[in-house]
Amino acid sequence: MKKISKNLQKIFKSFSYLIFSFIYGKIKGVISFNNDKRFKILKSKFEDNIQYNVYRVENARLYTDRIQDTAIILDNKIVEGPSHQLRPVNNSNIKENIVFTKGTPRIKKKIKGKVLSLLTGGAGNDNYFHWVFDVLPRIKICQKILNINEIDYFLLPDHEKKYQKESLDKLKIPKEKRISSKTYRHILADEIIVTDHPYCLNNDADIEIENIPLWISKWLKESIITDNDNLDKKNYPEKVYIDRSDSISNTKNLRSITNESNVKEILRQNGFEILALSNFSFEEQARIFYKAKLIIGLHGAGFANFCFCEPKTKVVELRSNSSGNVCENLAISNNLNYKSISCESIGVNYNNQFGHIKVPIEKLEETIK
Secondary structure (H helix, E strand, O other): OHHHHHHHHHHHHHHHHHHHHHHHOOOOOEEEHHHOOOEEEEEEEEOOOEEEEEEEEEEEEEEEOOOOEEEEEEOOEEEEOOOEEEOOOOEOOHHHOOHHHHOOOOOOEEEEEEEEEOOOOHHHHOOHHHHHHHHOHHHHHHHOOOOHHHOOEEEEOOOOOHHHHHHHHHOOOOHHHEEEOOOOOEEEEEEEEEEOOOOOOOOOHHHHOOOOOHHHHHHHHHHHOOOOHHHHOOOOOOEEEEOOOOOHHHHOOOOOEOOHHHHHHHHHHOOOEEEOHHHOOHHHHHHHHHHOOEEEEEOOHHHHHHHHOOOOOEEEEEEEOOOOOHHHHHHHHOOOEEEEEEEOOEOOOOOOOOOEEOOOHHHHHHHHO
16 A cells, blocks of 8 residues: 555656646756856855855746755756755755756745845754854854845745744844745745855865864854843853753764763752753754853753854763864864763664764763863
8 A cells, every 4th residue: 555655656646747847947967157257156264264155146946855956047047156956965956956957846936126045954954063163154154245134035944933033033134035845836036145154164064063263253243142131131050960761862862972861960960050942942052051150961962052162161072982173163163171971872863963972970970170
């Protein structure tokens, strides 16, 4: 029965691709951004000789599968430069973009005005770390050279999660200008604006995510840690343990601490407060990291908040041996006092950041002292 159902789905999808191909036409080639006067490339420059391309394309279409591919289309040709196709983490040859094989199988929605695309890979849809470092910095990249108030719409991976709404509020992106790729997968706009990726500058995402440019952290901290009487009056703990028991990777049994009850007990005895970041607003999370003197937690997206810490804050990452150096390098670039307790992965057969760990209690006690 399942096999029949899958076959029927394939037939329906193939028929759907055919219908939309008939309506909108096939994608039949590539346009180089350097060889067409209808395009503009502006340069957005930052410290350490970092610069980004900001692409402006008039009367163009945008199609995204919301996971790997986004295509900017003009005259039924894909525009090289602002389009991306991730395979599996790096940007692949443009001819591998999904629109060449599947077309643009969604109803085209016409948008009057300028649309700034903040789309990135699928992780930007619901991962806090990638939202903070892949999506939001594109706003600043544009602000450097454009009047952001002239943007009519901001095309986002999504904007329904609490931290997404609150961070956009804090950055003063008007609610009425936010549109989601969930609803707007295929658009035609008067002008589409796209930026280079904020940290993947040499098409090596595995390496470059471990070396996020410092300007991003500085900008986030300056933009989010601002005067707020209600938040400033609160008492924030100096010693914090980040509880990830409600995280997606934990609830899906991909990454956890097998002896976490023991870890929490030891930390409580040493004056730590146990906090689940999902219980706090985006701005409150930033303040927790900003005010803390010592932070401990399991490797995860919540450590994106290292960018809000004050210099010399002590941070301890509990991690598997295969977790990579993303959090460590982010801490070091922000001048934090970083330590880690690395453990063998158990229970999950992945050679990456997933895998359960058992924290050696003696090592933990030694580290926090």
